[in-house]
């Protein structure tokens with residue numbers, strides 16, 4: 001298809017060139033779909049996407065997704081999740097994250113409890129910078145042929161059974177599908193009749209770059225105080241939580257120097273002076289989720305589908321997980337090779353993960369509130385998190401270690417991310433997933449498995465000697481790196497064929 005022709009019908013129109021829209025476009029283009037992204041802003045650059053406000057913790061599933069598409073090594077800002085400002089007073093212990101402001105440390109995590117994460121050699125958590133991640137994904141999307149139109153906002157759309165007409169003021173674009181990746185205030189969600197339900201905010205959060213006349217009056221690191229929380233991540237870069245029921249954020253009043261100073265003084269219980277205000281934005285802990293992620297030919301992903309407070313830093317990870325799950329399913333649907341129900345499995349698998357993250361953020365807010373009951377619970381949580389099991393549990397949740405889809409398959413690994421098995425020639429399974437295809441991995445070199453696999457299109461067959469098979473004989477892996485079927489002994493062909501048909505074959509019988 002000629003992508004320069006404005007009358008073209010795109011396979012997919014994506015609204016929003018944030019990290020989620022960009023990564024989805026890459027996934028679709030990898031599967032040879034034509035994609036147009038409409039992005040409201042003219043420039044991708046914003047001070048709020050740069051360090052330190054643009055810092056995002058990447059969880060294990062996000063790291064694995066980027067690794068499996070050959071993108072991880074291109075991220076220069078990746079390094080272990082640690083913040084020297086948060087480590088003060090703790091000797092050389094490395095902070096690995098926090099729950100409700102209660103830090104936990106790498107040294108206290110017992111990774112041997114994560115038995116389903118055998119052999120994975122990717123990092124479990126990294127930090128990245130929004131601007132760098134978006135630049136990398138933009139470059140990749142353009143390389144794969146995605147058309148990105150900046151400065152064009154989706155303003156409305158209409159859908160029929162055949163496709164979607166998208167309007168950007170007086171311009172129109174045709175697509176077979178539309179995906180709203182247009183963030184927390186998603187117009188696709190609002191115009192598309194999606195129900196968005198949840199809980200109202202307890203606080204207004206501020207991210208602000210300021211000049212402080214007397215910085216010694218503020219304590220370093222994250223400070224949960226009787227009236228809220230403040231964090232000075234670098235000199236002059238503030239994050240504040242003010243438990244005002246979200247009143248200031250909702251009022252849409254301008255953020256002034258005087259206002260920031262007033263809030264900071266109250267929360268830090270000091271008479272600190274904010275001499276100048278350079279940049280500021282507000283956010284809340286409002287937690288809502290779309291009840292359905294699909295309405296006809298319109299889908300939602302990322303913040304468009306779910307919003308919650310950034311506590312514990314999971315929104316970006318949730319969104320990247322959405323589109324790693326959605327991309328190959330939508331491509332298969334477009335190319336008439338999807339088994340029945342494949343696209344619906346997007347909502348089935350991702351909605352419960354989103355709901356868990358919303359509850360995770362609510363639980364933190366509940367014990368951060370400046371109220372006696374919350375303070376009492378907070379003290380108990382602090383004690384529990386400071387145990388080895390407590391730290392291991394919290395780290396596992398924050399890093400997405402326990403993410404598992406219910407695929408209706410009883411094998412202990414089904415629904416989990418595939419371990420990163422290393423073959424004797426030094427290659428690893430993750431690297432072989434670069435092309436976004438499904439894969440049957442045969443550790444025994446079984447000729448009957450090869451014959452079976454060769455009967456299917458869009459399924460790679462790999463038979464190589466592995467360094468440590470950890471008891472497995474064969475594995476069926478979806479394009480998103482999820483184990484769809486696994487065998488410890490002699491593979492049961494019938495069971496394997498059922499799994500292949502469930503994920504890869506449109507009709508009965510081989511293609």
Ligand SMILES: Cc1cc2nc3c(=O)[nH]c(=O)nc-3n(C[C@H](O)[C@H](O)[C@H](O)COP(=O)(O)OP(=O)(O)OC[C@H]3O[C@@H](n4cnc5c(N)ncnc54)[C@H](O)[C@@H]3O)c2cc1C
Nearest residue numbers: 016018020040056057154182183302303313314315316317
């Ligand atoms: C202070 C803070 C700290 C955070 N820390 C973390 C963290 O450590 N880890 C983590 O995982 N998450 C974190 N998050 C959350 C994370 O930033 C978001 O979840 C993530 O950016 C969502 O990506 P997205 O692409 O869905 O939406 P966005 O990043 O909001 O992108 C949406 C895009 O759509 C565009 N758009 C909007 N409307 C339209 C329209 N009508 N037409 C066309 N384009 C449109 C916007 O301009 C934007 O470019 C944090 C959030 C905040 C506020």
